[in-house]
Amino acid sequence: MKNIYLFLVFLGLSTSAWAQEVVFDTNYYAPPPVRRRVLTADPEDRRAKGHIGRTSGDRKADYLELHRLKETQTWYLSSEGGFRTDLSTLTNSFDGLVRSTNQTKFAWSILTGYTFHNAWAIETGYTHAPVHLNITITNDPSPFVFNYQNSGFGIPVRLKRRIGLGKNAANGTGFWLTAGAWLIPNGDGQTEELKFSGYSTYAHSHRIDTLHLNVITGTEKRISGAAELGVDYATRLSSTLELGFYVRKYWGLGNALRSDLTYTVNTTSQQQSAITANGTGWGFGISLRYIYGKQYEVKSP
Template sequence: MKNISLLAFLVGLSLSAQAQEVVIDTNYYAPPPVRRRVILADPDDNLKTRQSKRADNRRELLDQLNEIQTWYIGTEGGFRSDGSILSNSLDGLVSSATLTKANWSVLLGYTYHNSWTIETGYTRSPIHLNITIANNADPLVFNYLNNGYGIPLRIKRRIGSGKGSVNGTGFWLTGGAWLIPNGSGQTGDFQLIGYSRRGRNRIDTLRLNNTTTVFNSVTGIAELGIDYATRLSTRFELGFYARKYWGLGDALKSDLLYTVNNGSQQQATITSNGSGWGLGLALRYIYGRQFEVKKH
């Protein structure tokens, strides 16, 4: 009987052990959670994209339009040469050189249908008169000029391949005239004395007297040239020019009297009217524009 009870107890214990749920904590051994990396668009790139789209839309709109009128302010800078006219060299004693000096202008302009332009303003470009006196290897040089300013009026016409180019680019034929109040300018008189040996015992006394005046009346300059303009942006334009100038009246005059031993006399006259050449650059700011839709 005791053996049967013991056997029943052992069987029951075995069944109870098999029925129990074994729970094992695996948190310590679990792998770390997977971190997902999410990359978002840079907001600065979005801003650049929007700005680029706006610029593209603006260009597309401008491509569909023609400039029919523009207004601009500009400045020019370059070099201008002008010479003098000598009537008598006084036996090679006197000459007159062509001078090349810097000049600048401030201008206002109006362009119509990208074909015609008119501009005016203020230019600083004196008219010069040069007297060079031979003196062995070291000549004496005297330079005179008028008050230095003028009021130009210039008309331009688009020519050549530029006529069919995009707005603001191409070649222009230019012509115009300057109004020049001569004013007082820089003038002065001089007297020179020298000696010349002829033979062993003959020495001649040479005297040269000069009087230079600036005409107080108003004179002028006519010009003809060619420009090339290229549009740097919607507001700025760069230009290059070459021009020929013709004086419309004398601005300065020098009267020279040459004597030898207070006897023999010769006279000479030097006049200057501003005739010459000019080269330079122009920068223009377009402050107003009017458009029309292109006709296809």
């Protein structure tokens, strides 16, 4: 009897164990949620591709996304082309025998730049804008004209600040105040010498004077510089192209070219003069910029 009772107790415990429900927590093994794609193509670039194959809803979504983003940083490459004037300084004209005229020549640049919040910009690169020196010697029937220039290479660094009514535009469109400085390697210091001889007679006497003019011109060996101040106007043509116009004033810092003149009458009376050119002048032209990088941030509501 005792054995039968123990058997029944054991059977009851086993049946209770079999009847328990086993529950597995599957939340831990659930696959991760599908993430929404947050990196999209440039909304300006999508708008520039036109309306072909796009619904009005797509265009409206692009418009809303574009106005939800704020352009904070851009990186660009720029090419400039225009004209630059050079002003030379003459200390003594020898009563009109010698003069120096201003020169206007073509100049170009290849630059790279960076803008911050479309309010500040900095750029640098390579510029080909030679400094010129002109010598014109009076002669009948036509004068003698000699033009000289330095190596033409320049390395500018330019800082820009957007000003005026356009400074609140969503992109770089508007007026920019610019200021900068240049390094100008002039050349190897080679010189060229010119010699002129002539005679001068007097109407009421038989006196004849012998005249000699000696001119030595060369570039400076040392590196000179220049400072500039100007105004740019830029307008965005597309999401990657920008057209600009500029006017700048240059001040030379150190001579780039120098000409020393000696004028002698009858080998006894001697006068000295000098012509110098340091790059002082004006520049104006156009620029085309390719924007190869942008960074946006979401506008605050």
